[in-house]
Amino acid sequence: MVKEIERVGIPVVHICTVVPISLTIGANRIIPAVGIPYPLGDPTLGEEKSKKIRRTLIEKAFNALQTEIEEQTVFE
Amino acid sequence: MKLELGKINIKDVQFGPETKVEQGVLYVNEEEVIRIAKLDDRILDAKVELARPGESVRIAPVKDVIEPRVKVSRGDGAIFPGMLNKVKQVGSGRTHALVGATVITCGRIVGFQEGLIDMSGPAAKYVPFSQTNNVCVVIEPVEGLTTHDYEAAGRMVGLRVAAYIGEAGRDATPDEIKVYETKPIVEQIQQYPDLPKVGYIHMLQSQGLLHDTYYYGVDAKQMVPTFMYPTEIMDGAIVSGNCVAPCDKVTTFHHFNNPVIADLYERHGVDINFIGVILTNENVFLADKERSSDMVAKLCQFLCLDGVIITEEGYGNPDTDLMMNCKKVSQAGVKVVLITDEFPGKDGKSQSLADAVDEADALVSCGNGNEIIHFPPMERLIGTLDFIESMIGGYEGSLKEDGSIDAELQIVIASTIANGYNKLAAKGY
Amino acid sequence: MKKYKVVHYINQFFASIGGEEMADIPPEIRPGIVGPGLALQNGLGEGYEVVATIICGDNFFGSNMKEATETILAMIAPYEPDLFVAGPAFNAGRYGVACGAVSKEIGERLEIPAITGMYSENPGVDMFRKDLHIIQTANSAADMRKAMPKICKLAKKMLSGEEILSPEEEGYFERGIRVNYFNEERGSARAIDLLVEKMAGRPYETEYPMPEFDRVPPNPPVEDISKVKIAIVTSGGIVPQGNPDRIESSSATKYGVYSIADMKTMSKDDFMTVHGGYDRQFVLENPNLVIPLDVLREMEDEGVIGELADYFVTTTGTGTAVGSAKRFGQEFTKKLLEDQIGAVILTST
Numbered sequence: 012m013v014k015e016i017e018r019v020g021i022p023v024v025h026i027c028t029v030v031p032i033s034l035t036i037g038a039n040r041i042i043p044a045v046g047i048p049y050p051l052g053d054p055t056l057g058e059e060k061s062k063k064i065r066r067t068l069i070e071k072a073f074n075a076l077q078t079e080i081e082e083q084t085v086f087e
Numbered sequence: 088m089k090l091e092l093g094k095i096n097i098k099d100v101q102f103g104p105e106t107k108v109e110q111g112v113l114y115v116n117e118e119e120v121i122r123i124a125k126l127d128d129r130i131l132d133a134k135v136e137l138a139r140p141g142e143s144v145r146i147a148p149v150k151d152v153i154e155p156r157v158k159v160s161r162g163d164g165a166i167f168p169g170m171l172n173k174v175k176q177v178g179s180g181r182t183h184a185l186v187g188a189t190v191i192t193c194g195r196i197v198g199f200q201e202g203l204i205d206m207s208g209p210a211a212k213y214v215p216f217s218q219t220n221n222v223c224v225v226i227e228p229v230e231g232l233t234t235h236d237y238e239a240a241g242r243m244v245g246l247r248v249a250a251y252i253g254e255a256g257r258d259a260t261p262d263e264i265k266v267y268e269t270k271p272i273v274e275q276i277q278q279y280p281d282l283p284k285v286g287y288i289h290m291l292q293s294q295g296l297l298h299d300t301y302y303y304g305v306d307a308k309q310m311v312p313t314f315m316y317p318t319e320i321m322d323g324a325i326v327s328g329n330c331v332a333p334c335d336k337v338t339t340f341h342h343f344n345n346p347v348i349a350d351l352y353e354r355h356g357v358d359i360n361f362i363g364v365i366l367t368n369e370n371v372f373l374a375d376k377e378r379s380s381d382m383v384a385k386l387c388q389f390l391c392l393d394g395v396i397i398t399e400e401g402y403g404n405p406d407t408d409l410m411m412n413c414k415k416v417s418q419a420g421v422k423v424v425l426i427t428d429e430f431p432g433k434d435g436k437s438q439s440l441a442d443a444v445d446e447a448d449a450l451v452s453c454g455n456g457n458e459i460i461h462f463p464p465m466e467r468l469i470g471t472l473d474f475i476e477s478m479i480g481g482y483e484g485s486l487k488e489d490g491s492i493d494a495e496l497q498i499v500i501a502s503t504i505a506n507g508y509n510k511l512a513a514k515g516y
Numbered sequence: 517m518k519k520y521k522v523v524h525y526i527n528q529f530f531a532s533i534g535g536e537e538m539a540d541i542p543p544e545i546r547p548g549i550v551g552p553g554l555a556l557q558n559g560l561g562e563g564y565e566v567v568a569t570i571i572c573g574d575n576f577f578g579s580n581m582k583e584a585t586e587t588i589l590a591m592i593a594p595y596e597p598d599l600f601v602a603g604p605a606f607n608a609g610r611y612g613v614a615c616g617a618v619s620k621e622i623g624e625r626l627e628i629p630a631i632t633g634m635y636s637e638n639p640g641v642d643m644f645r646k647d648l649h650i651i652q653t654a655n656s657a658a659d660m661r662k663a664m665p666k667i668c669k670l671a672k673k674m675l676s677g678e679e680i681l682s683p684e685e686e687g688y689f690e691r692g693i694r695v696n697y698f699n700e701e702r703g704s705a706r707a708i709d710l711l712v713e714k715m716a717g718r719p720y721e722t723e724y725p726m727p728e729f730d731r732v733p734p735n736p737p738v739e740d741i742s743k744v745k746i747a748i749v750t751s752g753g754i755v756p757q758g759n760p761d762r763i764e765s766s767s768a769t770k771y772g773v774y775s776i777a778d779m780k781t782m783s784k785d786d787f788m789t790v791h792g793g794y795d796r797q798f799v800l801e802n803p804n805l806v807i808p809l810d811v812l813r814e815m816e817d818e819g820v821i822g823e824l825a826d827y828f829v830t831t832t833g834t835g836t837a838v839g840s841a842k843r844f845g846q847e848f849t850k851k852l853l854e855d856q857i858g859a860v861i862l863t864s865t
Contacts, residue, residue, distance in 0.1 A: 012749060012831075014732045015845025016860050019853055022735040023749075027864035029404045030373055031411070035442045036838075038862075039734035047371035047404060047865045048295055049798045049805045050752070058802075065804065066811045069861070073821070076738045076859045083734075200792055212698070234797075283715045285708075295795025332766055332792065332834075346704035358712055371794070394715040396707050403793050403834045404865075424711040426703050429724065430767070432837025435693040436646055438727035445726070449714050451707040452723040455694045457767055457837065476762070479792045482769065483762040495767055496696070507703025512723060513694040516682060 013038040024072045026050060030085055040075040041085045042068060088178045089268040090318035093159070093261030097187035100137050100220035106252060108259045113155075113188050115222055115252065123247050124224055129240035131229045136469045138191075138221040141207050143466035146223055148201030148474055149500045150192040150238075151245045151327055152216055152338040155185040155253035158322060166253065166323040169304025171246045177322035183256040189219045189340055190252060192245040193470040194226040200298075200479055202333020202500040203462075210462045213502040213511065216340075223469045224248055242328050245339070267318050267352050269363055272390065282360040283393040287317070287347050288383055288412060292329045292337070292400040293368040299328040300337075300400070302366060312367040312382040314390075317348045320364070329400070332479045334456045334497040335428060335505055337400050346508040347396055347426070362390055367412070369405040380411035384419045394422040398506040402430055402456075406442040417446035428453035428503035429513050433495070439513075453504060454511035456480075456497035464490035519565045520675055523592045524553045525602040525618055527611045530657075531571040539610070541573035543584055545591040555660055556601055559668030567595050570618075574610035577618070585621045597628060599671055604633030604663045605640060607655040612640030620647045629674035633663050641689055649674070649688045694724075729838070744858030747825040749848075751833030751841075751864045752799065752806035753791025754782070763832060765792030771831035771844040773851065776824075781810040793834030794865050806863055825857060833864055 014037055016023040025038040028047045044050035051068055052061035075086045096111055103114030117135045124133035138144045158165050160180030165172035191204070204216050211217035226244055228237045270278060291300040293307035300307045302315075302325055315324070325342040348364065355361040365386050367379045387395060395416060399409045406427075413423050429439030429452055439455070468490075475486045480498030487493070496502050503511060528538040530551045549557050550569040557566045570588050577584045592600075600622045602615035615632040623630030633651035634640050641650060649670060653663040666687045673680055683690040699706065706723075713720040738744055755763055761772050779786070782803035789799045789806065804810045807828055816824045829848050831841070852860065 012751065012841050012845040013862050014730070015842055015849055016749070016852070016862070017732045017735055018845075019849045020735055021849070021852060021857055021860055022738050023860040023862055025862050025864065028371065028373060029376075029407050029442075029864075031407045032404065032442045033864070035729060037729050037731045039732070043373060044863070044865075045372075048795045050863055050865050051808045052802070052805045054798050054802060054805065061802075061805075062810065065808050066814075069808055069811050069815065072861050073741045077741055079737050080734050283712070285711065285715075295797070298795060346702060347707065350702075350704040350708055354708055354712075359708070394711045396704075396711055422711065422714045424707050424714060426707050429694055430837065431694040432839050433767070433769075434837075434839065435695055436691075437837035437839040438729065439694055439724060440727060443726040443729075447726050448722055449710050449720055450722045450724045451703045451710060452694075453703050454696050458696050477765060477790075479766040482764050482767075497766065507705070507707055510698045510700065510702050511696060512699045512703065512706075513696050514682065514723065515690040516680075516693050516695045 022076050024075045026068060026072055034083055039080060039083050041083065042071050042075060043085065043087065044068065088316040088318050089266065090178055090321055091181040092265045092267065092321055093181060093183040094186045094263045094265065095183060095256050095259045096262045097185050097220055100139065100188060100222060106255050108185065108255045113185060113220060113255065120224065120248055123251055124226060124244045126247065127240050127243055129229055129232055129236055130226050130244060132227045134225040136223045136225065138206050138223055138469060140218050144206040144469060145203060145465040146191060146193055146469040147203035147472060148193060148196045148470060148478065149204055150201055150241045152340040152500065153190045153245050153249035154340045154343045155188055155190060155249050155256065156182055156323065156343065157253040157257050158182050159257055164322065166250060167246050167326060168324060170301055170326050171250055174303055177324055178316045178319035182322055183259065183261060185253065185256050187219055189216060189221045190245055190249040191221050191223045192226060192241050193223055194241065195471065196474045200332060202336065202478065202498050204500050205462060205465060208463050210460055210499060213496065213499045222252065225470055238328065246326065269316050269318065269361065272362065275362055276360065279356055279360040282358065284362050284391060285351060285359045286362050286387060286390060286392040286395045287351060287364045288395050288397040289364050289366050290397065290399050290405065290408060291366060291368050294371050301326045301328055307368040308370055310368055312365055312379055312386060314386065315364040315366050317352065317364050320345055320348060332402065332497050333500050334503040335401050336501055337504060337506060338501055341501060341504060341506065341508055346506055347398060362392060369401060369408045376408050376411055380408065380415050383412050384415035387416050387421045388419045392421050396424050396426060398426045400505060402428065403441050406440045410442045410444045410447060414444045414446045424449045424451065426451045426453065426505055426507045428505045429455045430457055431455055433457050433459060451507060452512045453507060453509060455513040456495060456503045458496045459493060460496050462492040519563055520598040521567045521595060522560065522564055522599045522601060523568050523570065523595060523597040524549065524556055524566050525570045525615065526551055527614065528571065528573045533571065539573045539575035542576050543570055543572040543588050543591065545570050552660060552664070555664040556668065559664045560672065567597065568592060572614065574614055577614040578610050581617055585618060588618060589622065589625055599675055600628055600630040601667060601671060602632040604651065604653050604667065605638060606653050606657055606659065607635040607638055609639050612638035613643060616640040616644030616648060620644055629671065631667055631671050631674065633667050645689045645691050651688050738859050741821055741859065742819055743822045745823040745825060745856060746821050747852055747857040747860050748807055748828040749860055749862045750806055750828065750830050753789045753832040754787055754803050754807050754830050755790055757786060757788050759790050763790055765790050765832060766834045768832040768836045769840060771829060771848060773827050773829050773848065775827050776809055777826035779809060780813045782807050791832045791834060791865065806865065825855060
């Protein structure tokens with residue numbers, strides 16, 4: 012789905028846990044998420060900390076969207 | 088470690104006042120099985136039904152399938168160490184197995200990963216349990232049980248009942264005794280110095296509810312890769328707590344009867360030197376995947392292996408673990424062959440795996456789980472069909488009014504199990 | 517006795533009209549057989565009749581694919597053909613591509629079997645092998661005597677519904693479509709055989725060659741995210757409570773578009789996940805872990821982003837074929853473009 016969005020000209024960022032799969036499939040802007048059962052947050056740390064993590068990931072995502080890249084890039 | 092496995096062949100199963108084996112027939116005391124199932128106060132009620140090969144019977148949703156076994160030699164522990172029986176090193180001495188019989192746990196689903204078994208008809212050929220005499224325990228949980236609790240309760244019922252029935256084999260005379268032996272590394276290498284040293288990398292599903300596996304009672308999520316003598320698995324050191332997708336489920340029966348271990352022992356001393364098993368997991372964090380695969384490669388190198396076979400449990404993100412293992416082990420100079428199943432979509436045209444590396448150039452296929460299969464109606468149903476359409480492989484409209492089902496092959500328990508147990512494969516057309 | 521009606525497609529050269537200099541001729545239709553159509557008719561035999569032949573210049577087809585195909589379709593439709601055969605093209609590249617393209621289109625539109633043949637290095641093979649049965653031929657027209665009978669044999673099976681066997685048995689290029697069968701040996705035994713060969717340094721053949729995934733170049737970055745409308749897409753399987761559209765837990769055949777208008781956060785009362793590939797307990801409790809609505813609304817209020825679309829797009833990622841995901845993407849991107857979405861965040865577990 013990521014590639015189809017890219018193909019029509021909309022910049023897209025993939026936030027995902029299993030980065031190798033994202034790389035293999037061919038996403039261009041990739042943000043590593045926390046874990047498979049909880050990609051955008053960490054509920055084991057309590058809601059407040061979990062939400063902070065979520066915010067940080069989204070900020071990274073927007074940063075990636077605003078960054079020029081030539082090839083597949085994982086924004087750690 | 089040396090194990091004598093006594094196989095007692097079972098050709099029929101019947102209810103009887105006493106649980107015993109006589110002339111190849113397994114007699115089961117129904118009341119006693121129900122009593123044992125209800126020992127767990129999370130279980131409200133249980134029913135026992137028998138399913139034999141060739142009968143017009145459908146069993147759904149299936150949680151686990153277990154072969155009744157019992158350790159008969161003194162001092163060598165008991166089956167399911169750390170789970171049902173006390174923790175103790177197993178894999179030596181003598182064990183008896185009721186071959187051709189199983190215990191199947193079923194009942195209302197925990198999650199949609201549970202599957203079905205047809206004892207006859209066109210779908211029977213996809214599952215080995217259409218050929219076995221099955222004691223089906225249909226469990227009903229108490230109200231308000233959490234899913235985690237229900238899963239645990241169901242799992243323990245299966246193990247308890249299988250151990251109880253396994254006792255019937257204690258004093259029986261086996262039809263066949265197979266001896267399996269793996270020596271400590273230096274001796275093992277010296278036993279067949281001219282044969283290539285082969286290891287088996289066994290990946291265990293470890294991703295949470297209905298996605299867990301246990302080694303001596305330890306949740307595989309919490310393991311780091313380790314060495315296991317192949318015979319340990321024959322005594323139930325590994326127990327299934329998962330149903331990742333029904334077709335991929337490595338049932339506890341399949342752990343007992345791991346085909347890679349069985350077939351490597353067949354060739355042991357013939358054209359390979361079977362060194363042993365490396366156990367590893369498939370965790371949900373990228374760092375864990377990296378760590379486990381690094382350690383697997385390290386162990387392969389340390390054990391001086393020439394080649395390995397790797398099996399996976401599940402599909403999707405564990406394909407990454409499979410590929411990481413493949414890549415790192417290959418780069419350590421060890422030859423790798425992978426066994427896995429495929430999900431190329433209903434039309435067979437999409438990529439079969441979610442991840443890929445160049446080193447994965449030798450792969451054995453266990454079939455395409457997306458193929459649509461037609462399941463004709465069966466006369467008797469053990470369990471319930473209520474959940475078919477939300478079970479994996481099912482979809483809206485799967486279940487027809489006449490009781491027949493159209494669904495993907497992945498709804499059949501262990502139909503494409505990625506350890507090579509079945510003869511099902513896929514090829515390119 | 518009813519005869520199957522066959523339409524044959526050839527180029528200007530095989531129609532004896534001319535060589536390169538005549539490659540620009542537009543499609544024409546002639547009743548009956550032309551040139552190699554004779555070999556086709558003979559190969560098929562009684563019960564089959566080549567009722568018409570389309571001739572088209574390779575260059576014309578190459579430069580006007582859509583238009584040419586429509587014209588050809590209109591020309592052959594009145595004949596109500598049962599079978600379409602193109603070429604064989606051997607090693608002629610433009611001809612091979614034309615044969616592949618027109619066979620695929622005619623086959624799909626008229627819903628009839630369509631078949632062609634070409635040499636392995638013909639670019640038409642890689643382009644169309646997934647969509648068609650392409651018979652393998654040698655690299656020159658001298659092979660016509662061997663190639664045409666193979667085409668005819670397979671074509672007859674396609675018409676009669678007789679089982680089509682493996683690529684090796686029938687002589688076509690493997691299409692990469694995975695089909696189940698029962699081997700004589702179980703997988704573990706085959707794996708050991710494979711390993712023994714590999715360790716010995718002897719040749720071995722994998723049962724599944726590693727798949728390839730295509731690439732799309734990255735789009736230029738968003739200039740200023742505070743001026744842009746963002747949309748969320750997920751493969752995490754988030755759906756409204758009750759899964760009203762019955763999106764599958766694995767191997768999804770559909771996607772959903774659901775409203776988040778006026779919502780400040782994803783509530784577990786409104787949403788759940790049906791994804792069968794992960795432990796759902798955390799996401800069921802807090803769907804924001806997959807659709808980060810709470811944070812995105814805050815950022816929208818703060819002016820960090822221009823606007824958040826009032827819906828999200830969702831499907832289940834596990835076991836879902838790449839082909840399906842691609843199809844979903846092709847469909848919903850139309851809506852994203854209509855709604856002038858400037859950037860997308862796609863979340864996966």
